Amino acid sequence: MPSILEQEIMQQPQVIQNLITRETPHVKEILQEISGRFHYVVIAARGTSDNAARYAQYLFGAHNQLQVALATPSLFSIYVLPPNLKGALVIGISQSGKSPDIVSVVAEGKRQGCPTLAITNDPTSPLAETAGMVIDLGTGKEQAVAATKTYTASLGALALFSALLENNPQNIAALESISECMQQTLTGIQPLLTHVERYRYMDRLAVIGRGFNYATAFEIALKVKELTRTVAEPYSSADIRHGPIATIANGFPVLLVAPGGAVTSDLEDLLATLKKRRAELMIISDLPEFLSQAQLGLPITTCIPEWLTPLVAVLPGQLFGWKLAQVKGMDPDHPEGLTKVTETL
Numbered sequence: 001m002p003s004i005l006e007q008e009i010m011q012q013p014q015v016i017q018n019l020i021t022r023e024t025p026h027v028k029e030i031l032q033e034i035s036g037r038f039h040y041v042v043i044a045a046r047g048t049s050d051n052a053a054r055y056a057q058y059l060f061g062a063h064n065q066l067q068v069a070l071a072t073p074s075l076f077s078i079y080v081l082p083p084n085l086k087g088a089l090v091i092g093i094s095q096s097g098k099s100p101d102i103v104s105v106v107a108e109g110k111r112q113g114c115p116t117l118a119i120t121n122d123p124t125s126p127l128a129e130t131a132g133m134v135i136d137l138g139t140g141k142e143q144a145v146a147a148t149k150t151y152t153a154s155l156g157a158l159a160l161f162s163a164l165l166e167n168n169p170q171n172i173a174a175l176e177s178i179s180e181c182m183q184q185t186l187t188g189i190q191p192l193l194t195h196v197e198r199y200r201y202m203d204r205l206a207v208i209g210r211g212f213n214y215a216t217a218f219e220i221a222l223k224v225k226e227l228t229r230t231v232a233e234p235y236s237s238a239d240i241r242h243g244p245i246a247t248i249a250n251g252f253p254v255l256l257v258a259p260g261g262a263v264t265s266d267l268e269d270l271l272a273t274l275k276k277r278r279a280e281l282m283i284i285s286d287l288p289e290f291l292s293q294a295q296l297g298l299p300i301t302t303c304i305p306e307w308l309t310p311l312v313a314v315l316p317g318q319l320f321g322w323k324l325a326q327v328k329g330m331d332p333d334h335p336e337g338l339t340k341v342t343e344t345l
Contacts, residue, residue, distance in 0.1 A: 005146060008149050009149075012149050012186075016152060020160060020176060023157065030135070034089060038114070040068070041067070042085060043091045046073075051218045077100060077104040085109050085114050088114050089115050092130075092131060095150040095154075097126060118133070120135075121142065121150050121153070137150055146338075159175055163175050181312050182315060186319070193320075195296050198295070205255060206244070208270070210263040210266060213263075220255065223317060223318055227332050252277075252279050255283075256274070258287065282295065284313050284316045285297070285299065298320065
C-alpha cells in the first residue's frame with residue numbers, strides 16, 4: 001500500500017491544475033486592488049515556505065523587475081524593532097498560517113499601511129486573518145509531516161501572481177500546461193527508484209542548483225534531511241566554488257539540479273570539476289548530456305521554460321527522499337523528532 005507521503009507527491013499535478021483554475025480570477029482581483037501601491041516585495045516565511053520565497057526572488061526579479069527581500073522575523077517578533085516597510089508588498093507564506101513570527105511581519109506591514117498578502121493552505125488561520133488578501137493553496141489536508149504538495153502549490157501561487165502581473169499570454173499558457181509536465185515527470189521517474197538502494201548507507205550529500213532552481217536545491221536538501229536524517233547541504237553552483245568544493249572527494253555524493261536554461265554553461269563547468277574530483281553524481285535534468293554523466297540520472301520532461309522548472313525539478317528529489325527513507329528502514333510519513341506544524345516566535 002502506498003505511503004501517505006507517496007500519495008501526496010503523486011497528487012501534485014492535480015493540485016496545481018486546481019489551483020490555477022480556481023485562483024486565476026481571484027489573483028486578478030488582488031492585482032487590481034494593489035496596483036500602484038508597492039515598489040518592492042518583502043516575504044516572511046520559514047522552512048519549506050522559505051524555499052518558495054527564494055523562488056520568488058528570482059521570479060519577481062526576472063519577470064516583474066521587482067526587488068524581493070526575505071524578512072528577518074525575529075526583528076518583528078522578538079526584538080520588536082521592525083524596519084521601515086514603506087513601499088513594500090508584504091507577503092507571508094505558511095502552509096499552516098500559524099507561526100507567530102510570520103504573522104508578526106504581516107501584522108507590522110499592515111500597521112505601516114502596506115498591502116499585505118497571505119499564501120497559505122488554511123484560509124481561516126491567524127496569518128490569513130491578519131493579511132489584507134489571501135491566496136488559498138487549497139491542497140486539501142496534507143497529512144505527511146514532510147511538506148510536498150503545499151510546497152509546489154506555493155510555487156504555483158507565486159508563478160500565477162507573477163504571470164498575471166506581467167500579463168504575458170505566453171507565460172500564462174505555459175503555466176496552464178505545467179501540471180501535465182509534472183505528471184509526465186512523476187510517471188517517468190518511478191521505474192528508476194529501484195536504483196536508490198545504492199545510497200542506503202549514504203550519510204552526507206551536497207545538493208546544488210542555481211538561478212530559479214537555487215530554491216530547488218534548498219528544498220530537496222530539506223526533504224532528504226527530514227526524511228532520512230542525512231546531512232544534506234544545499235549550495236548554489238557559485239557558492240560551492242567558494243570553499244565547500246574542498247569537501248568533494250572520491251565518492252562524495254552530489255545531487256545536481258540542472259534543467260536547461262541560462263545557467264547551463266555554468267553547471268557544465270561545475271559538472272566537469274565534480275567529475276574530476278570523482279564525486280558520486282545524481283543529476284536531475286532534461287538534458288541528455290547531463291543525465292548520461294550521472295551514476296543516477298533523474299530525467300524531467302523537456303521543453304519546460306526555465307522559470308517553471310522548479311515546479312517539476314523538485315519532484316524527483318521528493319521521490320528520492322521518500323524512497324531513501326524506505327530503504328533505510330525509516331517511516332517517511334512520520335519522520336522522527338518532527339511535527340506537522342512548527343510555531344516559532
